Every structure is written in structure tokens, then in C-alpha cells.
Amino acid sequence: MAKKVVVEANINGEPIEFLCEPRQSLLEVLRDVLELTGSKEGCLTGDCGACTVIVNGRPLCSCLMLGVEAQGKTIQTVEGLAAPDRLHVLQQKFLEHASLQCGICTPGFLMSAKALLDRNPKPTEAEIRYALAGNLCRCTGYDKIVRAVADAAQTLASGQQPAGHLGSGPSATEQTERFLQEQEVK
Ligand code: FES
Numbered sequence: 574m575a576k577k578v579v580v581e582a583n584i585n586g587e588p589i590e591f592l593c594e595p596r597q598s599l600l601e602v603l604r605d606v607l608e609l610t611g612s613k614e615g616c617l618t619g620d621c622g623a624c625t626v627i628v629n630g631r632p633l634c635s636c637l638m639l640g641v642e643a644q645g646k647t648i649q650t651v652e653g654l655a656a657p658d659r660l661h662v663l664q665q666k667f668l669e670h671a672s673l674q675c676g677i678c679t680p681g682f683l684m685s686a687k688a689l690l691d692r693n694p695k696p697t698e699a700e701i702r703y704a705l706a707g708n709l710c711r712c713t714g715y716d717k718i719v720r721a722v723a724d725a726a727q728t729l730a731s732g733q734q735p736a737g738h739l740g741s742g743p744s745a746t747e748q749t750e751r752f753l754q755e756q757e758v759k
Pocket residue numbers: 613614615616617618619620621622623624625634635636637
């Protein structure tokens with residue numbers, strides 16, 4: 574086994590130190606070392622976008638980056654999106670627009686969309702589609718996802734909190750479970 578390397582990075586706002594082998598991808602480190610399994614393993618060749626995370630403000634396929642390259646970087650994963658008591662507006666809008674079915678692609682879409690809205694808060698539909706072009710969805714299709722991102726941008730621009738986004742309401746987990754139950758009975 575190759576000698577492990579100590580890596581220091583900031584992940585979801587927390588300074589983190591971890592050990593990884595030089596051959597391990599960032600995706601492998603996130604899922605298998607840090608137990609952040611929100612980033613999904615699809616193709617492992619940079620084609621599907623299911624593993625997308627934000628590194629120093631840019632969306633990147635974590636399957637194409639080595640864990641050791643995270644040294645000194647700031648990384649956001651889907652686990653860092655929701656606040657403890659409420660979903661991120663993008664997550665809320667994905668639920669409201671039924672922008673997911675199996676959900677495998679969803680973390681990647683959310684992170685690509687977050688990176689877009691962080692740098693361009695008022696994107697056109699064409700800009701949304703372009704920003705999400707590296708993310709593939711095999712079951713929901715793209716229109717609902719694009720609508721959710723446009724709606725999230727509008728909500729953020731207006732300064733409104735989306736419905737169900739208040740501390741006294743159901744938690745992020747409860748809202749997601751409720752949504753998935755509703756989908757099962759349809
Ligand atoms: S798993 Fe990384 S792009 Fe598909």
C-alpha cells in the first residue's frame with residue numbers, strides 16, 4: 574500500500590485534516606475517508622457530473638481530482654448546502670418543481686447550480702442550461718431542473734425565503750422524506 578499523505582483543506586466551512594493515498598480521487602476521499610457520501614459516483618470519467626463539488630468557487634468533477642490536490646483548498650459539497658433547520662433555496666425549489674426522481678444526479682446538479690448562482694445571481698435560461706451542461710440526468714429530464722434553478726435565482730434576487738424555509742417548520746430531512754413518500758404513492 575502506498576504511503577498516505579496528510580492533507581489539510583476547508584470542507585463545508587470546517588478546517589479538516591485527512592490522510593489519503595496519492596492515487597485516491599477526491600471523490601473517493603470524500604465518500605470513503607470523510608464519509609461525505611452525498612457526492613455520487615456515476616461514470617468516474619468526468620462525463621456525468623454526479624460527483625460535482627465546488628473547489629475554490631468553481632464546480633469540478635471530484636472523480637477527476639486527486640485527494641492530495643485538495644491541499645489548502647476550499648471545498649463545498651452537497652452536505653454543506655442546507656442549514657441545520659432549513660433547506661437551501663435550490664434544494665427547496667428542486668422539491669417544489671419535482672426536479673428529481675432517483676436522485677443520483679441531484680447533488681451534482683445542485684452544486685453546479687450553486688456555483689452558477691454564486692457568480693451570476695440572475696442567469697438567463699441559456700446561461701442555466703450552459704452551466705448545467707456537464708450534468709446528466711437519466712430519468713427526470715432537464716426542463717424541471719432548469720425551472721427550479723431559475724425559480725431559486727428569482728427567490729434569492731427578491732430576498733424572499735421560500736415556503737417551508739423557516740426554523741419552526743419541518744427539518745430538511747423531514748421535508749425530503751415527506752416528498753419521497755408522496756412520490757411513492759403517486
Ligand atoms: S462520476 Fe465524476 S463525472 Fe461521473
